[in-house]
Amino acid sequence: MKKKGSILSIKGQIVEVAFYDNPPRRYDLYVMEDDPKAVLEVYTSASAQSVYCLSLTQTHHFYKGADVINTEKTLTIPVGTHVLGRAMNVFGEPIDGKENFNFDESYSIFANNKNPENIVVSKETLETGVKIVDFFTPLLKGGKIGLFGGAGVGKTVLLTEIIHNISLKQKDSHVSVFSGIGERSREGQELYEALDETGVLSSVVLIYGEMSKNPAVRYRTGFAGVALAEHFRDVQKKNVLFFVDNMYRFAQAGYELGTLMSQIPSEGGYQPTLASDMAHIHERLYSTKESEVTTFETIYVPADDITDPGVQAVLPYLDARVVLSRWIYQEGRFPAINTLHSNSSALNPDIIGQEHYDTYLQTQALLKESVNLEKIASLIGESELSQENRIMFKRSQIIKNYMTQKFITASGEKLQKSTYVPLSSTIHDVKAILKGDYDIYLPQEFLYIQSLSDIKLP
Incomplete structure (x- = not known):
């Protein structure tokens, strides 16, 4: 009975679980006693004797009073060179129609072996092959660049081209990790096909939590992508190109979960943990003396309002900001980048x-x-x-x-x-x-x- 609990309530993707004796640790996984495929993840405390859990599977499996068992494990994904050229979901299941992954080597999506003494900041720039990006917003190796824009102005297209260009040029020295958070499944399919046709898929691993998935899965897809990047950097000592599409959808998924838990909202109605959520993702994406992680993010700008709190929460972590403009897009100039609103910390004569x-x-x-x-x-x-x-x-x-x-x-x-x-x-x-x-x-x-x-x- 020590590891058991029972379901008190179900509200959307949030399930409140009462524990009997030993309180669970954060991120522990509960499974239904009569249906082990129904998975809950401990998210935060609800009361002295209960916790809020994220339902990582469909909620029709759960019912009030059902017994759940604490596995004392966290969500893990398969890692290693065999995942390159493949696409998976947050559970490490293949979504490309190929064989299942080997879990002999796996990695917790929350693993964080941060060693401040090993962190380095590069003074070299990384070419993307895109004229306007390299000239106006050069990116430092191991830095972070954000592509900001409203709906339909070319963020994903620009990101796809950058993935292709850098992966092709750096194929021997870099691996690429793509984390698709809350975007259309059609775009994921098109990206997979484009990378395959241009011959760079073999050095890329893709992990998706598309917009049709529940907010808990979308939220955790960001962490799963970071975990893959961490493993390639720390264990395999490879340079990593980490791509995220879309970081705003990560914030949006957290907002949905915060609403279901009746958390007091912060500015703009977002979850009160918005700043720490962004920190948990970005502060794991650093370079070491042996390997570097260079990050490219797209950030959707709702109603073309870059002052939106969900957008502003990303800015402190970026070394370069690329702003795409709707009026430039309407003029037919692609990529539709507003060079006067874009900037980079690498714009220094000592660097460039x-x-x-x-x-x-x-x-x-x-x-x-x-x-x-x-x-x-x-x-x-x-x-x-x-x-x-x-x-x-x-x-x-x-x-x-x-x-x-x-x-x-x-x-x-x-x-x-x-x-x-x-x-x-x-x-x-x-x-x-x-x-x-x-x-x-x-x-x-x-x-x-x-x-x-x-x-x-x-």
């Missing part, structure tokens, strides 16, 4: 080099000035601008169009050559545009080119 830094400052100054010129031109016409302002306005349009890029993972047809663009090529081209070497061309001619060498001579 003096040439890149100086070119970046000149470009940002030009783009900021073009905002005012665009307002004037829309009112009185571009022809009414002074000669100097017309030149500045045209160069800003050329740079905006030059930063557009075809994505191999989003193309409906096979592209003849790679869409990866080295940063050195981008810096060289932007300097040439700023000098006025291409003033004789129309801005439209710079749309979706890889480099200035693609421009046809007049």
Whole structure:
């Protein structure tokens, strides 16, 4: 009887369990005595003699008064090189139609062997092959970058291209972990197929808790993805690229669970533990002396309001912020990144080099000035601008169009050559545009080119 308990109440995915003698530890798993496949996870205390549990399976298995047994185990997932090229759910079950995973080597999703003395911060940048990202928001190796945007502005497409580009270039030295939290199952299927078709699936492991799953499963999918990254970093000593789509859905799942437990809401109606929830995820994603973990996150911006508390909770942990804009998307420039609202902590001459830094400052100054010129031109016409302002306005349009890029993972047809663009090529081209070497061309001619060498001579 010591490890037993009984169900007191069921509210959505939250099940209150009374324990008899020994109180359970947080994250312990309860199973139904008459149905071991029905699983509960201890989440938090409800009273002196009961706990709130997350129902990780469908709640129709449970009923008031049912006996449950504490397994004294936590949720674990299979790990090792055999999971690469595969897709699984939070229980370690295959969802790609292939054989079951071998659980001889498994890892708790809450394992955290943090050693502060072993944590390092790199001063090197990691190229993504996406011109606008590498030039305006360079990412540190072992850093974290967030892709912010509302619905349908291209966050997942951009993330998929970055996965492809880096995985292809770093195939021998890196493994990739993709954690899909609360997004459409169709997008997960498309990502799996795109990675398979482009030949990088063998170095990627995918774990999904799509939006059709209950909030407890979606919530724990984030932790499961982090656990995979931790194992590759700490046990196998591999460099890891960790991708999350979508971190806002992680916060949203916690919000749903907090509501069911009648927790007093914090700002914006979110759960009071929002800040600590984000900390539990992000503070495990660090680099060590032996291996690095570089993180890419998409963050959905509800109603295009970046001041939403669920969005703001992610910002303190990021080294770079990429903001996607709806009006740029509507103009047909992809990726639809607002360079004036995006930034990176790596924008330092000691990190990115003096040439890149100086070119970046000149470009940002030009783009900021073009905002005012665009307002004037829309009112009185571009022809009414002074000669100097017309030149500045045209160069800003050329740079905006030059930063557009075809994505191999989003193309409906096979592209003849790679869409990866080295940063050195981008810096060289932007300097040439700023000098006025291409003033004789129309801005439209710079749309979706890889480099200035693609421009046809007049």
